[in-house]
């Protein structure tokens with residue numbers, strides 16, 4: 001089922017308009033990267049799609065529902081279908097990796113089964129199968145606080161793969177990984193999403209990774225869509241316009257130089 005935003009705006013509680021007039025349609029099974037400078041609104045958009053925030057204006061249709069009209073069980077049911085991959089996965093430090101992965105299905109299980117699984121992992125084979133493609137099968141019984149940041153991010157990915165969601169939302173999913181591992185992990189995430197017919201929407205600062213792994217790329221600037229096109233059509237000019245003055249706005253590293261932004265051909269991390 002598709003996602004549709006019609007004239008969506010999002011104003012945070014302090015009055016800051018993080019998103020304005022966003023029109024967007026994403027079909028089931030599409031894989032989309034969101035790029036843009038720091039503060040452009042990428043996380044705000046993902047939080048809307050994850051239903052932790054509601055639009056201030058406009059209309060959001062998500063997997064056949066309007067989150068703004070759902071309450072209670074109907075909202076919980078919708079949320080079970082959405083897998084969230086966090087930049088820093090909120091995993092309890094003392095929790096075993098196997099338990100953290102199995103927690104992906106807590107929302108699908110009865111209270112009794114969920115509580116039992118927290119004490120004794122009920123589906124060790126399932127957790128192992130989710131971790132294996134991420135090269136973490138040998139970490140099954142380690143504690144989360146014994147893992148590196150990149151390994152924790154991959155546990156978070158294994159957890160949503162185990163969840164079996166219809167929609168995967170990833171906020172900077174490989175930010176803690178070295179460039180080789182980030183490339184491998186994004187490739188894997190895209191392959192698995194593709195094989196399962198699951199929609200994948202990820203925010204990324206690494207423009208080269210967005211262009212290499214995602215068929216469709218959205219450029220967000222100051223809360224508005226600057227472009228929305230196939231990765232192969234994203235031009236150097238698009239990227240220059242997206243990141244112009246970004247270093248002044250955010251205080252972060254300067255925007256990619258014109259030669260460097262020819263990232264379709266030059267694999268580099270920005």
Ligand SMILES: Nc1ncnc2c1ncn2[C@@H]1O[C@H](COP(=O)(O)OP(=O)(O)OP(=O)(O)O)[C@@H](O)[C@H]1O
Pocket residue numbers: 012013014016017018036037038039040041042043044045
């Ligand atoms: N809860 C909040 N209350 C007020 N303003 C917020 C809140 N969350 C985000 N903002 C503001 O909304 C704007 C967009 O933030 P958002 O986190 O969506 O950007 P982003 O593109 O994900 O940035 P980054 O790449 O740095 O993570 C920023 O100016 C930010 O300060």
